[in-house]
């Protein structure tokens with residue numbers, strides 16, 4: 001019998017204000033420790049893919065995760081893998097065989113959304129002022145399969161209704 005190798009799951013992880021905002025002036029315009037703990041528990045042990053601006057706003061590699069940073073300008077540095085294209089990020093992450101988490105920002109989400117298998121979205125209970133947003137989720141493509149209410153947000157897990165638009169396409 002031969003072992004079958006499964007493609008790692010590809011999941012967008014994002015926190016969104018009620019009005020769709022995800023960022024302001026290079027950072028997240030709210031501080032929500034409960035969502036940060038949730039983000040950590042979801043992504044630990046996996047591969048995180050983020051854009052250069054998000055990486056620089058965090059300021060350090062995320063521990064316990066393989067950090068892939070997409071950038072045409074960033075120098076190689078300890079603790080992260082710098083790749084020069086989104087395609088290179090995906091190829092590197094797939095080779096690692098761990099779950100893949102697209103962690104933003106908007107540029108990375110825009111490139112990931114057509115291939116992600118799932119979206120884990122924390123919907124904050126309040127609006128925010130900002131300059132970067134997350135698109136509306138198309139209900140023809142995505143369905144909520146799980147939700148959990150927290151004090152300041154609702155955590156929603158979406159999956160594709162069918163695989164034909166994503167990396168898990170089976171025809």
Ligand SMILES: NC(=O)c1ccc[n+]([C@@H]2O[C@H](COP(=O)([O-])OP(=O)(O)OC[C@H]3O[C@@H](n4cnc5c(N)ncnc54)[C@H](OP(=O)(O)O)[C@@H]3O)[C@@H](O)[C@H]2O)c1
Nearest residue numbers: 015023026027028051052053054071072073104105106107
């Ligand atoms: N609420 C949330 O869950 C959440 C999560 C993450 C981030 N954010 C927020 O989102 C904002 C940042 O988002 P953003 O869209 O401005 O930036 P971003 O996606 O974090 O980073 C953009 C940068 O990534 C690099 N990049 C992206 N695609 C590339 C490609 N195909 N090839 C080469 N390089 C590529 C480029 O870096 P170079 O310029 O170096 O080439 C580009 O300038 C911040 O405010 C951040 O706090 C929010």
